[in-house]
Amino acid sequence: MAQKTQEKGVTGTAPVVDAPSNVRNVVLVGHSGAGKTTLVETLLASTGVISRAGSIPDGTTTCDHDPAAVKQQRSVSLACAPLEHDGVKINLLDSPGYADFVGELRAGLRAADAALFVVSAVDGVDATTVALWEECAAVGMPRAVAITRIDHPRADYDETVAQCQRVFGDSSSSSVLPLYLPLHNDAGDTVVGTVGLLTQRVFDYSDGYPPQVRDTDPEHAAAMEEARNTLIEGIIAESEDETLMDRYLSGEQLDEQTLIDDLETAVTGGSFYPVIGVCGDTQVGVDALLEVLTRGFPSPLEHALPAVTGVDGSPRDLLTCDPNGPLVAEVVKTTIDSYVGRVSLVRVFSGTLRPDTIAHVSGHGMAERGHPDHDADERVAHIYSPLGGELREVPYCIAGDICAITKSGSAETGDTISVKDNPLLMAPWEMPEPLLPVAIVAKTRSDEDAMAKNLGRLVAGDPTMRLERNAETRQTVLWCMGESHADVVLDRLRAGGVELSTEPVRVALRETFTSAAKGHGRHVKQSGGHGQYAVCDIEVEPLPCSAGFEYAVRVVGGAVPHQYIPSVEKGVRAQMERGMTAGYPVVDIKVTLFDGKAHSVDSSDAAFQMAGSLALRDAAEKGQVALLEPVDEVTVRVPDTYVGAVMGDMSSRRGRVLGTEPDNGERTVIRAEVPAVELTRYAVELRSMSSGAGTFSRSFARYEPMPPHLAEQMSKEAAER
Numbered sequence: 130m131a132q133k134t135q136e137k138g139v140t141g142t143a144p145v146v147d148a149p150s151n152v153r154n155v156v157l158v159g160h161s162g163a164g165k166t167t168l169v170e171t172l173l174a175s176t177g178v179i180s181r182a183g184s185i186p187d188g189t190t191t192c193d194h195d196p197a198a199v200k201q202q203r204s205v206s207l208a209c210a211p212l213e214h215d216g217v218k219i220n221l222l223d224s225p226g227y228a229d230f231v232g233e234l235r236a237g238l239r240a241a242d243a244a245l246f247v248v249s250a251v252d253g254v255d256a257t258t259v260a261l262w263e264e265c266a267a268v269g270m271p272r273a274v275a276i277t278r279i280d281h282p283r284a285d286y287d288e289t290v291a292q293c294q295r296v297f298g299d300s301s302s303s304s305v306l307p308l309y310l311p312l313h314n315d316a317g318d319t320v321v322g323t324v325g326l327l328t329q330r331v332f333d334y335s336d337g338y339p340p341q342v343r344d345t346d347p348e349h350a351a352a353m354e355e356a357r358n359t360l361i362e363g364i365i366a367e368s369e370d371e372t373l374m375d376r377y378l379s380g381e382q383l384d385e386q387t388l389i390d391d392l393e394t395a396v397t398g399g400s401f402y403p404v405i406g407v408c409g410d411t412q413v414g415v416d417a418l419l420e421v422l423t424r425g426f427p428s429p430l431e432h433a434l435p436a437v438t439g440v441d442g443s444p445r446d447l448l449t450c451d452p453n454g455p456l457v458a459e460v461v462k463t464t465i466d467s468y469v470g471r472v473s474l475v476r477v478f479s480g481t482l483r484p485d486t487i488a489h490v491s492g493h494g495m496a497e498r499g500h501p502d503h504d505a506d507e508r509v510a511h512i513y514s515p516l517g518g519e520l521r522e523v524p525y526c527i528a529g530d531i532c533a534i535t536k537s538g539s540a541e542t543g544d545t546i547s548v549k550d551n552p553l554l555m556a557p558w559e560m561p562e563p564l565l566p567v568a569i570v571a572k573t574r575s576d577e578d579a580m581a582k583n584l585g586r587l588v589a590g591d592p593t594m595r596l597e598r599n600a601e602t603r604q605t606v607l608w609c610m611g612e613s614h615a616d617v618v619l620d621r622l623r624a625g626g627v628e629l630s631t632e633p634v635r636v637a638l639r640e641t642f643t644s645a646a647k648g649h650g651r652h653v654k655q656s657g658g659h660g661q662y663a664v665c666d667i668e669v670e671p672l673p674c675s676a677g678f679e680y681a682v683r684v685v686g687g688a689v690p691h692q693y694i695p696s697v698e699k700g701v702r703a704q705m706e707r708g709m710t711a712g713y714p715v716v717d718i719k720v721t722l723f724d725g726k727a728h729s730v731d732s733s734d735a736a737f738q739m740a741g742s743l744a745l746r747d748a749a750e751k752g753q754v755a756l757l758e759p760v761d762e763v764t765v766r767v768p769d770t771y772v773g774a775v776m777g778d779m780s781s782r783r784g785r786v787l788g789t790e791p792d793n794g795e796r797t798v799i800r801a802e803v804p805a806v807e808l809t810r811y812a813v814e815l816r817s818m819s820s821g822a823g824t825f826s827r828s829f830a831r832y833e834p835m836p837p838h839l840a841e842q843m844s845k846e847a848a849e850r
């Protein structure tokens with residue numbers, strides 16, 4: 130993958146910064162297909178990081194370097210691409226917009242100090258876009274809005290701005306305002322540049338790139354006047370300097386730098402969202418965007434650091450973004466590269482990470498994700514600046530900057546890197562729960578071994594994936610965020626030479642007796658040699674749900690000698706494990722041994738175990754056995770417009786709605802109980818039912834009898850396996 134970036138011509142060495150004030154960490158967030166990766170490519174080409182821009186259809190972009198991204202024609206993981214502009218290093222973090230990869234987005238939000246929220250002028254704002262906006266809001270991320278694809282014939286820039294104002298504006302639409310007006314060609318049908326409302330400069334791309342930069346033309350004066358006033362009022366309404374509004378209202382001309390400083394304060398405070406129109410294809414707007422990224426966005430110095438503790442959880446003072454402070458860095462992402470091995474993307478929050486140092490790597494609180502708590506001292510040999518899939522060595526990485534390290538023996542996503550004699554710990558950020566189970570089957574025995582090894586490594590690197598080896602259903606189940614996520618993992622396993630396929634996910638059912646029944650077990654073999662003799666009679670009674678298993682004895686006159694009484698129980702329990710009709714374990718029954726027969730020579734422990742097992746099978750034939758299925762409590766959160774569809778769908782899944790309640794922001798929370806067999810694909814189906822805006826969680830509630838017609842089908846399927 131390093132090869133491809135070289136072919137495109139990476140120019141120069143990686144930028145290195147010495148002061149956090151000269152760093153901007155910006156994550157690009159937005160709907161899949163909005164043009165984030167293309168925009169990053171354009172920014173890299175415009176600032177000379179690469180000699181020419183690659184494209185999505187050709188699979189040649191810097192950020193979508195992964196073969197899985199090329200195949201899916203969309204980003205599947207977080208990528209970092211630094212550039213330099215005006216003496217500032219901007220670390221662009223390109224996140225995937227597709228919901229399956231929300232874990233990558235969350236990692237990007239953790240590493241960044243601001244988000245460039247990308248909305249396509251062709252598609253506008255939809256429910257998915259709103260959900261992504263809320264992801265940013267949940268972590269208090271300062272944001273600007275880039276409206277992309279403004280060159281497209283179906284693009285509607287003005288309507289998209291209006292939509293953003295309606296949907297993203299907090300209290301008033303004056304919190305979402307354009308910083309630039311589009312400059313049209315003479316025919317008025319194509320956007321050829323931008324007119325800066327604060328800077329009062331025009332970037333004109335009529336003759337291609339680089340643009341001609343000039344002061345505003347007189348013919349723009351009228352349009353500018355109104356838009357500029359609205360913008361200035363919007364900015365100073367959010368200003369910390371309360372004298373500004375008075376000065377402005379008294380007619381004072383506020384200078385450009387004052388306004389830009391104020392803009393930066395309002396953006397950093399998360400109360401103002403500037404809007405910029407850009408075009409990834411023609412580069413129109415790129416220079417305006419670079420201006421905003423360097424002058425309007427906060428530096429890492431203005432971003433409160435996540436809390437740190439000692440590795441034992443003992444409290445520590447809040448750190449600041451100081452390159453001379455104690456080292457605290459965090460692994461935000463882990464990639465397994467086929468050549469380099471483990472590559473860890475690292476955000477340094479405090480101190481300076483230098484090569485050839487012994488670092489302390491701590492990971493706590495991720496045991497449920499398959500990462501047991503760990504602490505290790507490790508040598509960090511080299512430090513790199515990542516550019517998509519390319520790693521360029523750098524001499525150090527200061528607080529506020531982002532780098533990559535390789536070959537760490539223990540670093541997992543979410544781990545803290547500190548120094549040996551001052552080990553520290555940051556609590557990992559909130560990771561989404563994988564809810565789509567995919568059962569995978571290796572083709573051969575040797576594939577099975579390779580799959581186990583490779584899958585373990587892949588899952589360890591991705592906290593949004595969970596591996597389950599279900600002993601009851603005998604399936605290897607990979608819990609993913611969605612089908613594309615699963616595809617990425619399966620493709621990586623196949624690329625590693627493992628042949629595998631998927632099969633329907635089975636749910637662990639249970640069996641139980643629904644009526645009392647007697648069972649006779651006779652295991653008698655006395656022809657030749659040492660014989661076997663055991664006869665027992667049992668009574669089986671159903672117990673209430675979750676009562677487990679009870680064994681009672683009512684034998685009179687020593688019909689079953691006392692040493693064989695536990696043998697019968699053992700045999701019954703073994704048969705309960707094997708199941709009666711569909712091969713699932715039997716639960717919630719009481720078995721009473723009330724009679725039997727023994728032989729002074731031929732009876733044995735083994736013979737009575739066999740008789741116990743036969744007696745239970747006999748009882749099952751005489752009585753009624755039912756299948757129990759797990760029922761989960763499900764909590765769904767959807768925009769109000771989808772409530773009807775989700776409730777209707779619940780009943781088609783045999784679900785019982787327990788209640789609904791309004792949630793903030795025109796959303797509803799629906800609580801229901803749904804059988805787990807109806808939920809195996811709910812992650813995919815809820816998403817399509819709610820245009821990607823619905824989320825859910827589930828937890829096991831209890832076992833309940835399965836309707837007879839379904840139980841019959843399950844038994845049939847079990848017999849066929």
Ligand SMILES: Nc1nc2c(ncn2[C@@H]2O[C@H](COP(=O)(O)OP(=O)(O)OP(=O)(O)O)[C@@H](O)[C@H]2O)c(=O)[nH]1
Binds near residue numbers: 162163184186409
């Ligand atoms: N005409 C035009 N097409 C664009 C522009 N930006 C992106 N595209 C096209 O739109 C498609 C999607 O662009 P991407 O850059 O992959 O979008 P993305 O936001 O990175 O999407 P995800 O990675 O899935 O989140 C590609 O085919 C691009 O070539 C643009 O400014 N103008």
Ligand SMILES: [Mg+2]
Binds near residue numbers: 165166167204223225
């Ligand atoms: Mg992309």
